Amino acid sequence: MTRPGHRHGHGRRLCNNPPTRRGMPRARRCRGADSRASGCNARICAPRRLTSPIPAMTLPPSDAPRHDPAPAAPDPAGDETDGASSSADRAPAAEPRQEALEFLLRRMRHRGDFPALSSSVTAINRITASESESVGKLSDLILRDFSLTNKLLRVVNSAHYRPTGSSISTISRAVIVLGFDAVRNIAITVLLFEHLHDKANAAQLKEEFLRACLAGLLARDIGARLRLRELEQAYICAVFHNLGRLVSQYYFPEESEDIRRVMKETGCRDDLAAQQVLGLSFEDLGIGLAEAWGFPPVIVGSMRKVAEGTVRRPDTLEGRLRALSGCANELCDAVASLPARERDRVIRHIASRFADAVPMTEDKVRESLASSIEELADLAQVIQVRLPATRIGRQLDHFIHATEGAAPPEDDAPLPGQLRERSQAEDAGAPAGAAASRLDAQAILTAGIQDITSALLEGLKLNDVLRIILETVYRAMGFKHVLLCIRDARGNTMTGRFGFGPDIDRLIRSVRFSLATQPDNVFNVATAKGVDILISDVDDPQIAGRIPAWYRQALASQTFVLFPLTLKNTPVALIYADKDRAGDIVIAEHELALLRTLRNQALLAIKQAA
Incomplete structure (x- = not known):
């Protein structure tokens, strides 16, 4: 190990110095069938594009008795509605339906991005808010995706999410301030958009995604106005209410086009056309x-789907979420796709139909829609979607103008109003080039310091403050792992507590070393003398003998840095950070000063807790 300033040293103190498909022919009308009860103007038998084991299905005439091939699953909201039966009653038999689902899922898995999307969403869903370490687990999972992290932080700092004037610069603090469910839902929404992106199919995908997001925002806004407690559940339920339509557009675009054509030619609802x-x-x-x-x-x-007819007040959580999701999605479909006169009539009908289950007057519904559209404009700006350039954006702008009493713009005219203003701001904020895609380390460190100052003033728990500090270091410097070790006074050992990075749980269990031994290795030197140490290459002959055996057994990283935390000449904690390749850790002087400020904030938090 060499002294600072020796260029040849590799360990030094840190100092201030699928199969082919044939074309689908036009849908043909079946003879002698009246399908008015099924929601179609004419009964259809649309030839399918899929090569699958699914047997052909036909829709019975309205006067035919109903006999399902297999008993339908119990309807969770069956006692909440009256009128026509739900779409579940008209679903195909359980076995053919399962065969169809498995076949479609197999096709989806052949797309290279589907396994990654499935893995990410499933991993997020496995983390429950009841777990003691849920904040750290969710933060670590999100931080592994650079793009997801940046977009999520932009969302949580938008006017609709940020509850105070102070900004949020870390995922850990976002979870603490906004709540576990809110951050998880934002992450899943952004993940869905990040993965369901296809240039050849971009326009229609944007329409479906924006419509789903608007439904979620609307469900949450209505829930807040009704003082419901399950606001974040309402959001995610409404977003995923039409998940099948969204993923079909991405993974089966040609079939989705066939479905729209069948609907247009026959007047059939989308679920029945999709079934065909x-x-x-x-x-x-x-x-x-x-x-x-x-x-x-x-x-x-x-x-x-909620059954047709008047929707009664539900008496279960699932029933409330189902009614609210159904109402929000029906309202969004009306605003997003119908001309003004028909749109207003349908909004009145929806408000009346859900009046018992979702007690909102028509005026309040319109207020909620306007507020949700404004929030959607913020979200679109964050994920870099030009809302005014989309069909749904133009429809929403028409609705806003009508609500404000102004004349709506022509379809081909430039869009005035709030949506256009947001688009201009969006363009102005776009990165100028490839260099702008990487966030500046100094800016992240500075924002993190401000974040931690706010956290200390708010009196957050010690572990929460320390987790925010670690995340700031991890994200700013691009480390592979960042780990906090805490002194165990009973055994006079330093042990891993929590951190960020791949396989971090195993690493936490592996890091444990005695403080009673002589400072014969770099970890003991750092803790005993209270000095920051950067090891550029663990295999350098001048330093290799000072790397402990437990480190080489537990980690493969070739370079690491140590920041000890000392109170009254006694080590209380240690921040460890590493990268894979020798020489990859380069810390500029101004970055080192900010990192030491973060270390001092950690010491302050420990003092306050004591």
């Missing part, structure tokens, strides 16, 4: 996927 083309409804596809992704039963159950 895909072999099962959008609803069943979405529910099957949600179950595969590990969503809880209460969310999966809420994805069932």
Whole structure:
């Protein structure tokens, strides 16, 4: 180990110095069938594009007795509605439906991005808010995705999420301030958009995604106005209410186009048209996927469509979420796709139909829609979608103008109003080049210091403050691992407590060393003397003998840095950070000063806790 300033030293103190498909022919009308009870103007038998084992299905005439091939699953909201039966009653038999679902899931798995999306969503769903370390686990999972982290932080700092004037610069603090469920839902929403991106299919995908997001925002806004407690559950339930339609557009774009054509030619609802083309409804596809992704039963159950007719006040959580999700999605479909005169009539009908289950006057519904549209504009700016350039954006702008009493713009005219203003701000804030895609380490460290100052003033728990500090170091410097070790006074040992990075749980269990031994290795030197040490290359002959055996057994990183935390000449903690390759850790003087400020904030938090 060499003294600072020796260029040849590799350990030094830190100092201030699928199969082919044939074309699908036009849908043909079946003879002698009246399908008015099924929601179609004419009964259809649309030839399918899929090569699958799914048997052909036909829709019975309205006067035919109903006999399902297999008993339908109990309807969780069956006692909440009257009028026509739900779409679950018209679903195909359980066995053919399951065969169709498995076939479609197999096709989806052949897309290279589907396993990654499934893995990410499933991993997030496995983390429950009841776990003691849920904040750290969720933060660590999100931080592994650079793009997801940046977009999520932009969302939580938007006016609709940020509850105070202070900004939030870390995922850990976002979870603490906004709540576990809110951050998890934002992460899943952004993940969905990040993965469901296809240039050849971009326009329609944006429409479906924005519509789903608007439904979620609307459900949460209505829930807040009704003083419901399950606001974040309402959001995610509404977003995923039409999951089947969204994933179909991405993974089966040609079949989705066939479904729209069948609907246009026959007046059939989308679920029935999907059943003809895909072999099962959008609803069943979405529910099957949600179950595969590990969503809880209460969310999966809420994805069932609400039956036609008056919707009664539900008496269960699942019923409330199902009614609210159904109402929000129907309102969004009306605003996003209907001309003004028909839109207003349908909004009145929806408000009346859900009046018992979702008690909102038509005026309050319109207020909630306007507020949710404004929030959608913020979200679109964050994820870099030009909302005014989309069909749904133009529809929403028409609605805003009508609500404000102004004349709506022409379809081909430049869009005035708030949506256009947001688009201009969005363009102005776009990165100038590839260099702008990397966040500046100094800026992240500075923002983190401000974040921690706010956390200390707010009196957050010690572990929460320390976790924010570690995350700031991890994200700013691009380390592979960042780990906090805490002194165990009983055994006079330093042990791993928590951190960030791949396989961090194993690393935490592996890091344990005695403080009673002589300072014969770099870890003991750092803690005993209270000095910061950077090891550029663990295999350098001048330093290799000072690397402890337990380190080489537990880690493969070739370079690391140590920041000890000392109170009254007694080591109380240690911050460890590493990278894979020798020489990869380079810390500029101004960055080192900020890192030491973070270390001092950690010491202050420990003093306050004591």
